[in-house]
Amino acid sequence: MTQLRIPLWMLALTLACTGLLAAPAAAQAPDDVPVSEYDATELTYPELRDFQVPEPERVELDNGMTILLLQDNELPLVNATARIAGGSVYDPADKVGLASVAGQVMRSGGTESLTPDELNQQLESLGASVETGMGSTSGSAFMSTLSDNVDEVLPLFAEVLRAPRFDQEQVDLAKNQQRSAISRRNDNPQQIAQREFDQVLYGEESPYARTSEYYTIDAIERADLVDFHEQYVHPENIILSVWGDFDAEAMQAQLEDAFADWTPSDDAVTPEPPERTADAGPSVNLIPKDDVNQSTIFIGHGGDITREHPDYPAVLAMNEVLSGGFSGRLFQNxxxxxxxxxxxxxxxxxxxxxxxxxxSGVFTRSGRTVDAAESVLEEIRGMREAPPSQEELDQARDAYLNSFVFNFDSKRQILSRLMTYEYYGYPTDFLQGLVDDMADITPEDVHRVAQEYLRPSDAHIVVLGRESDFERDLTTLADNGTVHTIDISIPTSPPSDEEPAAATEEEQAEGRALLDDVQQALGGETLANASALRIVEETTLQQQGQEVVTESRSTLAADGRFYLEQDLPNGITLTIIDDGETLWLQVPGQGTQEAPPQVRQQFDPQRWRELPYLLARLDHEDLTVQATGSETVDGTELHTVRVTPPVGDPFTLYIDPESNLPQRMDYTAMTQQGPAQLTDLFTDYQEVDGVTMAFTTRTLRDGEEAQSATVQEATVNPDIADDLFSVDTEE
Structure with missing residues (x-):
């Protein structure tokens, strides 16, 4: 019989660290502050010298690789950045996340001649850095080294680009990191709203809006990374910029030695990014999130122009008038x-x-959600109704022009922009031309482009928040009164066009009979009438090749309330209490707090897999039990019952036909690395006060032992303090 226990891989989800940042005391201003006697308004300043944008030397190798060289002998450093034409928009639909994993493991996975550790050691000994990554439509590789070491570091950088090893351990590590990121993607409200707005705008399957899932990461193999590299990382797809302390002629010779003999493979492609088509609005969409006390709102639609369009300067000015920081209408109004x-x-x-x-976006308190959305829409409409004042336009234009110099605050930024212009075929003086055009924009130009390119009546509205706190219903924002609810739960398996066959009445009746037999075998009326069970259990966890032993003490009441004390490997005791309505966490030094929703989402399915809890609720209207025949396990034929609980994924129970005791349970559960297929094996059945329970439960993950739990002490109908399940949140 399974016990009320919390797998240790789940405990990481329950520990929320809190910290207090003490603000320094304000310094007391002295009474005798000296005051200047001159008039600040009469100060004069010398004229600013003209700013000269550095112009790099452009070199093109015979293999199609473009190189930009910028000599700068101010510091003894040499840096390089490669822009790679490839990215996540080219991921296969069933392997979303491939580009991200490939971009990471290009560097972390070593090279053909160097293991990951050897590459790390060489770079560390030289005080150098090499990093790679992949974005949406392009990737990058970066190198930084002392100029004295460039002869040693440049060949390493070239080998990372040309011949990555894609070490299997590093592939597995990168995939686990991706799974961990997926598990946390619903933690930040702004990121959720931004992500879901993109999916509403472009569609869930769009390469510009889709997200990696556990099953798309699971599908990625090392061979996929090798294929991705051969397709996209080749000289014709790379623009390389190098800047720093070197002689340009000598550096060109070194780069030719490193890259000139690199030829594309037969599978190499020059990619064309897929079309990005926005779905026409309007629509109103709600992302329910009950653990927040403010709403996050995004309102918008697809754009219509590229940067080379003649109206782009006027659109920039329009955006500054509407959204430009402290002076913009959104902030002001x-x-x-x-x-x-x-x-x-x-x-x-x-x-x-x-x-x-x-x-446009706004963060507002829950009770003003609709008011805030309407106010933002009103400002967007106002841009279409009349031109801005000359003062508004001057402020907007000055804000943009005054920030112009920050486009050139580093050599890396300058060359990155020039690589972008090179890639898209823009003139190298595009930015200066944009500044010149901004100077000629009039209020009438802004009004014209606002009427043409702002479409508030076609806007998609996405609201994340606690609906019960809204001051009015969101239907007031929808012309047709329709509000779409967005489900942000994280799927554990790919969508299927085929619905699983519904359990027949006969299968359900047989499944119920099998579980009735299980209840009899585990104690019958004694178990059914038990008011509570108390268990002391020792758990041995297999963690990174070592055994970690902990103890837990749990009390499960018949009505579903429970109290659990779990000793952690670090010596801390975590207390988890379900008072029948709320799940609470108590951590020494942090007090009592309500468990985050993601913790509750893990605990509820776990409880339905506890046999005392399940067997006491066989009449639940949302519970389905289905006899699915029999299966031979380790030479023994066992009855199988598929249980579909009200929450969580279905699981399968294996029952010995002679004793009617459960022998095994197969289920899917969330781990720190994403969903995993787990198996519980029940052995060493013993009777305690008329109730039979398995004193040993071994848990396997992918066939390998993950943990083993052994009952040290069990009590049926223990004495329970009146306040055991009560929580004092003011402690």
Whole structure:
């Protein structure tokens, strides 16, 4: 019989660290502050010298690789960045996440001649850095070294680009990191709302909006990374910029030695990014999240222009008037005057080769959600109704022009921009031309582009928040009164076009009979009438090749309340209490706090896999039990019952036909590395006060032992303190 225990891999989800940042005391201002006697308004300043954008030397190798060289002998450093034409938009639909994993393991996985550790050691001994990564439509590789060491580091950088090893251990590590990121993707409200807005705008299957899932990461193999590299990482797809302390002629010779003999494979492609088509609105969409006390709102639609469009400068000015920081209308009216926002923002983006998107966003308290959304929409409409004042336009233009110099605050930034222009075929002076065009924009130009490119009546509205706290229903924002609810639960398996066959009445009746027999075997009326069970259990966990032993003490009441004390390997005792309504966590030094929703989502399915809890609720209307025949396990034929609980994934129980005792349970559970197929094996059945229970439960993951739990002490109908399941949140 399974006990009320919490797998140790789940405990990491329950520990929320808190910290207090003490603000320093304000310094007492002295009474005798000296005051200057001159008039600050009469100060004069010398004229600023003209800013000269450095111009790199452009070299093209015979294999198609483009190189930009910028000599700068100010510091004894040499840096390089490669822009790679490849990215996540080219991932196969069933292997989303491939580019991200490949970009990471290109560097972390070593090279053909060097293991990961050997590569790390060489770079560390030289005080150098080499990093790689893949974004949406392009990837990058970066090198930084002292100029004295460039002869040794440049060949390492070239080998990382040309011949990565893709070490299997590093592939597995990168995949686990991806799974961990997936498990945390619903932690940040702003990131959730941004992600779901993109999916509403472009569609869930769009390469520009889809997300990696556990099953797409699981499908990625090392061979896929090798294929990805051969397809996209080749000289014709790379623009390389090098800057720093070197002689340009000598550096060109070194780069030719490192890359000139590199030829593309037969599988190499020059990619064309897929079209990015926005779905026409309007729509109103709700992301229910009950653990927040403020709403996150995104409002917007697809864009219409690229950066080379003649209207792009006027659209930039329009965006500054509407959303430009403290001087923008959104800040001035929605936040300052109406007090409806903690933060308000917006942008009208445009790509180099495809349109971008327009959106405005606002963070507001839950009770002003609809008011804040309506206020933002009103500001967008106002941009279409009349031109901005000359003062507004001047402020917007000055804000943009005054930030112009920050486009050139590092050599890396300058060359990165020039590589982008090279890649998309833009002139090298594109940014200067944009500044010149901004100077000629008039209020009428801004009004014209606002009428043409802002479409509030077609906007998608995405709201994340606690609906019960909204001051009005979201249907007031929808012309047709329809609000779509967005499910952000994380799937553990790919969607299937085929629905599983529904259990027949005969299968359900047989499954119920088998579980009735199990209840009789485990104690019958004694078990059914037990008010509570108390278990002391020792758990041995297999962790990184070592055994970790802990103890837990749990009390499970017949009504579903429970109390658990779990000793952790670090010596801390975690207490978990379910008072019948709320799941609470108690951590020494941190007090009592309500468990985060993701913890509750893990605990509820776990409880349905506890046999006392399950057998006491066989009449639950949302519970389905289905006899599925028999299966031979280790030479013994066992009855099988598929249990579909009200929450969580189905699991299968294996029952010995002679004793009617459960022998095994197969189920899917969430681990730190994502969903895993687990098996519990029940042995050493003993009777305690008329109740029979398995004193040993071994848990296997993918056939390998993950943990073993042994009952040290068991009590049926223990004396329970009146306040055991009560929580004092003020302690």
């Amino acid at each position: 929605v936040r300052r005057d109406q007090g409806l926002a903690y933060s308000v923002f917006g942008t009208y983006s445009a790509g180099y080769d495809r349109p971008g998107r327009f959106y």
